[in-house]
Amino acid sequence: xxxxxARRKSVGRCLVIHPVLRHGRGAxxxxxxxxxxxxxxxxLAKAIALDVAAGEVARVAAWSxxxxxxxxxxxxxxxxxxxxAIDVVVIDAPVTPVQQRNLERAWKCKVIDRTGLILxxxxxxxxxREGRLQVExxxxxxxxxxxxxxxxHLERQRGGFGFLGGPGESQLEIDRRLIxxxxxxxxxxxxxxxxxxxxxxxxxxxxxYPVVAxxxxxxxxxxxxxxxxxxxxxxSADRLFETLDPTMRRxxxxxxxxxxxxxxxxxxxxxxxxxxxxxxxxxxxxxxxDLIVHVRDVHHSDSEAQRDDVHRVLGEMGLGAxxxxxxxxxxxxxxxxxxDARNAxxxxxxxxxxxxxLSARTGQGCDRLLALLDQRLDGRMPVRLDIKLSDxxxxxxxxxxxxxxxxxxxxxxxxLEVRLSPAELGRFQARHAGDETRRxx
Numbered sequence: 318x319x320x321x322x323a324r325r326k327s328v329g330r331c332l333v334i335h336p337v338l339r340h341g342r343g344a345x346x347x348x349x350x351x352x353x354x355x356x357x358x359x360x361l362a363k364a365i366a367l368d369v370a371a372g373e374v375a376r377v378a379a380w381s382x383x384x385x386x387x388x389x390x391x392x393x394x395x396x397x398x399x400x401x402a403i404d405v406v407v408i409d410a411p412v413t414p415v416q417q418r419n420l421e422r423a424w425k426c427k428v429i430d431r432t433g434l435i436l437x438x439x440x441x442x443x444x445x446r447e448g449r450l451q452v453e454x455x456x457x458x459x460x461x462x463x464x465x466x467x468x469x470h471l472e473r474q475r476g477g478f479g480f481l482g483g484p485g486e487s488q489l490e491i492d493r494r495l496i497x498x499x500x501x502x503x504x505x506x507x508x509x510x511x512x513x514x515x516x517x518x519x520x521x522x523x524x525x526y527p528v529v530a531x532x533x534x535x536x537x538x539x540x541x542x543x544x545x546x547x548x549x550x551x552x553s554a555d556r557l558f559e560t561l562d563p564t565m566r567r568x569x570x571x572x573x574x575x576x577x578x579x580x581x582x583x584x585x586x587x588x589x590x591x592x593x594x595x596x597x598x599x600x601x602x603x604x605x606x607d608l609i610v611h612v613r614d615v616h617h618s619d620s621e622a623q624r625d626d627v628h629r630v631l632g633e634m635g636l637g638a639x640x641x642x643x644x645x646x647x648x649x650x651x652x653x654x655x656x657d658a659r660n661a662x663x664x665x666x667x668x669x670x671x672x673x674x675l676s677a678r679t680g681q682g683c684d685r686l687l688a689l690l691d692q693r694l695d696g697r698m699p700v701r702l703d704i705k706l707s708d709x710x711x712x713x714x715x716x717x718x719x720x721x722x723x724x725x726x727x728x729x730x731x732x733l734e735v736r737l738s739p740a741e742l743g744r745f746q747a748r749h750a751g752d753e754t755r756r757x758x
Contacts, residue, residue: 357585362434384423405427446510450503461493526575528606530609536614586622698736698738701734701735711745718744
């Protein structure tokens, strides 16, 4: 097996371009400045081991349907491509197949857009079978509209999905029927994986351990915090999308009660919709969690915009209500703040029971986060319920929203002890109270 250093050998010299309208906003710029968007795009390119020779903000008067950029910009960047011996140009915006083809002809090098770059990163980083299936599905859905090369490169040793070059990169077109058939196979396999994950989740529900999920923008420090709290050794390098596959470990709370901590894939602005859909099964771990902790990089200049992006993705997952109710915020990387900024943040959040300034690297503030998790989870009180076995909907609701500590069945009823918060108990009683359900004191 090739070493990690061999797999991560640079795949070519790269020019990164973030296009923006002269009198408007960039392509998907959101609340960020063009310079901040360019910095993030450069970070994404470096995450896939590209040798970034230069990064530029391209200000254009209007988007060109044929080439995205104007004639002058194409000529200017063409000279930069020649001067720097560029192998790959990354356009930090959506690029149509026609635009990609025309730019490649003009610059005589490979061109990929933001979606292709993120898919390439995901293709290299995913390690579990489920992660590989999900990323391959997203990549093939993306490639189907482009028909530029064979998907046999999926077996390349370097990983990734071949948008950057390498074996199998001759001018072979993808056969649409082969891709469609492969997508159908992937969807069927993912359904099986999803059923297996539901079985595992059901098994965890039978163990009285609540689940805490870490979410956040990519490179916010989720894996470092995960390792700090659980004493695990999950990879936590300072790279975008270092974690792709969900990881779960036991978390010991200050009270002595155990919980399960889940580390999930990081979010990013303008995440390809194909990836949002493909990773829905993985992100279900978040929707099933008892508590969601949003890890934020408060040292980052775009911390607020990153928070909004995370909230937007959670809303797309159907978790808008959880966001509105308020997530626990782990305000990470305070060790990188100036002393004045750090003290101001500590004073500002001193009486806030939903925001904890901390440093996952040094451990400062982590005890306070653990105490808050313990306090929130302790609010789930044990409730004893007798439910008719015929009332499958009520039983399913309890397993989905509560933690079933104990269950004994007789011929007619299930006698359960369930940990529920007062709000969850109220919702259950409103939905399922009646002759089929009886609460025991």
